[in-house]
Each structure stands twice: as structure tokens, then as C-alpha cells.
Amino acid sequence: MNTLLGTPEPSAVAGNEGVAEVKGDWVIMKHTGQGTWCTHKALDESQLLKIDDKEGLTPLQVGTVSVNPCTAYRMLLDYGKWSFREDEWFIQNGANSGVGRAAIQLGREWGFKSINVIRGREDQTEEEKLKKDLYDLGATHVITEEELLGREIRDKVKEWTRGGREQIKVGLNCVGGKPGTALAKFLSPEASMITYGAMSKKPLELPASLLIFKNINFTGFWVSKWSDKHPDQKKQTVDDVLRLTRSGKFKDIPVQECKWDRDTDLDMLKSAVQGTLGGFRAGKGVFVFGET
Known part of the structure; x- marks a missing residue:
């Protein structure tokens, strides 16, 4: 999470005495490695991205937007050869993650259909609730990993895509292993599969046919590296997502907040971090600074 900064007084802005361009505004870091784990920091304003309009936004929304x-915004737009005719698809695993939920909502906004893969739950009521949550966000279809790896899914995908006439142009992979390989097999020729995580901790094995006969492009994406290389595009992307948030077209991801005050017990903080390593969490872990 990027820490929101109360901009320092003009005289405290390093190297820009008298600058008051961003005084009192909300800002996020322009580049990575600038020290987000702090409550106060003096920076040159050139190192910050100002939030031009914070009306209707919460600190949590702005603090997590980048x-x-x-990640979802750039992977979908930068790697898909879209015609925006509302007859194009993407497929993704980890669909209930923060990136997955963002991709569903952005896809709905841009007219993309989606096949969304989640891990099945032992509690069927819980699984159906999760599926409904994703459908409410704009998912076209939601299936489990078991269904993805099953025999019947090929006929279903063929039906959904009108026999392949509607192409699946992008795959978003954060799992790897057999589920990642199975995901790739449904991509249309000349499509792109972007790997941005490896939750299964297993390698992605690719059949040669996907490379030779379908000429699918396999690549990786790391938003931190992208942000450092494209600060202007980062600003544009942040602004666009926040525009959608203000208009009610982009909903917050579920989070588990951990308050971090001066007297917060260290073991509680450690437990909060350790909890992010487990599966089936109710939401993304977020530290919220209080009195420090």
C-alpha cells in the first residue's frame, strides 16, 4: 500500500524553496523504493503524483490505486489487440484477487467479456456467494479450477465464444502450474498470456503447439518496474481509475484493515503479515497508520 502524505510546508520541500503547488493535497509516490513505510517524509514534489480531485474518494482508495x-489496467490494455466491438474476451485465474476484481470491472467498462477462474470452496454456499460477487462486478462467466481442468469446459467455452468466432485475446495468470497451462490452452491464435504471479509455486509448462501453431505471446508483468519506466502513464492510469471510482463504476476490493498506532503490539503486526501468506482470505491486508 502506498502511504498518503500530508504535503510539507513549502520551505520543507527539498530543493524547491517556496514551492506550494501541492501543499495540503493528497499525493502518491511516483516511483518505487521511496520509503512508503513512514508517517512523514520530505520529498521534492517532482517525486510525487498529486491527486487532482480527492472529492468523493477515501484514503484507502487512493492509497491502493497504483x-x-x-496492474489490471495495463495488462489488459497493453497486451490485447482489441477492436472494442464487445465481442472479445479475456480469461483469468485468481479472479477473486484484487487484480482479478479490477480486471472484471475494467473489462465491463471497456466492453470485454471474461471467463474467471477461482479456487473451489468446500462450503458450496460460500462458493456461490463468491461467484455472485464477481458476477455483480461484471464477470461474464465464473468457473472453478476443477471445472477448468475438467473435460466439459472445452465445449462450454466453444459455446460461449460462438465456436471461437469471438476471440479470447488475453490471459491473466497469477497461479502457474497446471491451472496456468490449462488457461493458456483456451487462448485464441496471436493472443497474449501475461503472468504476474505464481501462487501455486509451481512452474508454468507450455505445450509447443501454443508457440508454434497458435503463436501465443507469453510475457510477464511487474507493476513496480512498469511504474518506474512510465511515470506519465502511471499518472494517466491512476486518474482514470479514480474517475471510474468517483462515478461508482469501480468498486473497492475487500480488505482486512490492521490499525497501526504508537502502542500497537508488535506480535499483532507480525500476525497480520503472516496472515497474508495463507489462502482463502476475506480481503487484502492493509496497514492503516494512526497515532505513531
């Missing part, structure tokens, strides 16, 4: 939403 991570998951930007």
Missing part, C-alpha cells in the same frame, strides 16, 4: 487496479 497497485492492483493499475
Whole structure:
């Protein structure tokens, strides 16, 4: 999570004495590695991205916008050869993650249909609730990993895509292993599959046919590296996601907040971090600074 900064007084802005361009505004870091784990910091304003209009936004929305939403935004737009005719698809695993939920909402906004893969739950009521949550966000179809790896899914995908006439142009992979390989097999010729995570901790094995006969492009994406190389595009992406948020077209991801005050017990903070490594979490872990 990027820390929101109360901009320092003009005289405290390093190297720009008298600058008051961003005084009192909300800002996020322009580049990575600038030290987000702090409550106060003096920086040159050239190192910050100002939030031009914070009306209707919460600190949590602004503090998280440059991570998951930007990841989904850039992967979909930068790697898909879209015609925006509302007859094009993307497929993704980890669909209930922060990136997955963002991709569903952005896809709905841009007219993309989606096949969304989640891990099945032992509690069927919980699984159906999760599926409904994703459908409410704009998912076209939601299936489990078991269904993805099953025999019947090929006929279903063929039916959904009108026999392949509607192409699946992008795959978003954060799992790897057999589920990642199965995902790739449904991509149309000349499509792109972008790997941005490896939750299964297993390698992605690619059949040669996907490379030779379908000429699918396999690549990786790391939003931190992208942000450092494209600060202007980062600003545009952040602004667009926040525009959608203000208009009610982009909803917050579920989060588990951990308050971090001066007297917060260290073991509680450690437990909060450790909890992010487990599966089936109720939401993304977020530290919220209080009195420090």
C-alpha cells in the first residue's frame, strides 16, 4: 500500500524553496523504493503524483490505486489487440484477487467479456456467494479450477465464444502450474498470456503447439518496474481509475484493515503479515497508520 502524505510546508520541500503547488493535497509516490513505510517524509514534489480531485474518494482508495487496479489496467490494455466491438474476451485465474476484481470491472467498462477462474470452496454456499460477487462486478462467466481442468469446459467455452468466432485475446495468470497451462490452452491464435504471479509455486509448462501453431505471446508483468519506466502513464492510469471510482463504476476490493498506532503490539503486526501468506482470505491486508 502506498502511504498518503500530508504535503510539507513549502520551505520543507527539498530543493524547491517556496514551492506550494501541492501543499495540503493528497499525493502518491511516483516511483518505487521511496520509503512508503513512514508517517512523514520530505520529498521534492517532482517525486510525487498529486491527486487532482480527492472529492468523493477515501484514503484507502487512493492509497491502493497504483497497485492492483493499475496492474489490471495495463495488462489488459497493453497486451490485447482489441477492436472494442464487445465481442472479445479475456480469461483469468485468481479472479477473486484484487487484480482479478479490477480486471472484471475494467473489462465491463471497456466492453470485454471474461471467463474467471477461482479456487473451489468446500462450503458450496460460500462458493456461490463468491461467484455472485464477481458476477455483480461484471464477470461474464465464473468457473472453478476443477471445472477448468475438467473435460466439459472445452465445449462450454466453444459455446460461449460462438465456436471461437469471438476471440479470447488475453490471459491473466497469477497461479502457474497446471491451472496456468490449462488457461493458456483456451487462448485464441496471436493472443497474449501475461503472468504476474505464481501462487501455486509451481512452474508454468507450455505445450509447443501454443508457440508454434497458435503463436501465443507469453510475457510477464511487474507493476513496480512498469511504474518506474512510465511515470506519465502511471499518472494517466491512476486518474482514470479514480474517475471510474468517483462515478461508482469501480468498486473497492475487500480488505482486512490492521490499525497501526504508537502502542500497537508488535506480535499483532507480525500476525497480520503472516496472515497474508495463507489462502482463502476475506480481503487484502492493509496497514492503516494512526497515532505513531
